[in-house]
Amino acid sequence: xxxxxxxxxxxxxxxxxxxxxxxxxxxxxxxxxxxxxxxxxxxxxxxxxxxxxxxxxxxxxxxxxxxxxxxxxxxxxxxxxxxxxxxxxxxxxxx
Numbered sequence: 001x002x003x004x005x006x007x008x009x010x011x012x013x014x015x016x017x018x019x020x021x022x023x024x025x026x027x028x029x030x031x032x033x034x035x036x037x038x039x040x041x042x043x044x045x046x047x048x049x050x051x052x053x054x055x056x057x058x059x060x061x062x063x064x065x066x067x068x069x070x071x072x073x074x075x076x077x078x079x080x081x082x083x084x085x086x087x088x089x090x091x092x093x094x095x
Contacts, residue, residue, distance in 0.1 A: 003079045005041045011073070014086040018070055021088075033068040040065065044081065047074070 007015070015037070022030035040047045051063040051074065062075045062084065073085040 003044075005044070005047075005081045005083065007083045008085075011083040011085055015072075015083065018086050018088065029068070033070070036067050037072065040067065041083075047081065 019030050019034050022033055040050065047065060050065045052065070054060050054062060054064050054073070062073055065072045065074060066089070069089050071085075071087045071089060072083060073087075075082045075084050
């Protein structure tokens with residue numbers, strides 16, 4: 001189990017963007033989303049329990065966790081879990 005959770009610059013930027021978009025539409029939803037993300041990041045076992053292979057790319061070493069309408073992409077390397085991206089779920093249907 002990874003001992004620490006870190007963000008790539010891009011992952012941090014995307015999480016901030018997701019929270020900002022939610023806050024403009026529904027401040028309470030933004031607060032709930034951020035609380036859920038923080039709860040998962042503080043509990044590595046809960047994070048690991050919710051990980052799934054990335055849809056369509058099960059062979060990739062990265063995984064995803066779905067939280068309140070968003071896909072959070074993670075990559076485990078040694079003792080570190082990296083948050084590498086955050087996408088709204090509706091994005092996956094775009095071409």
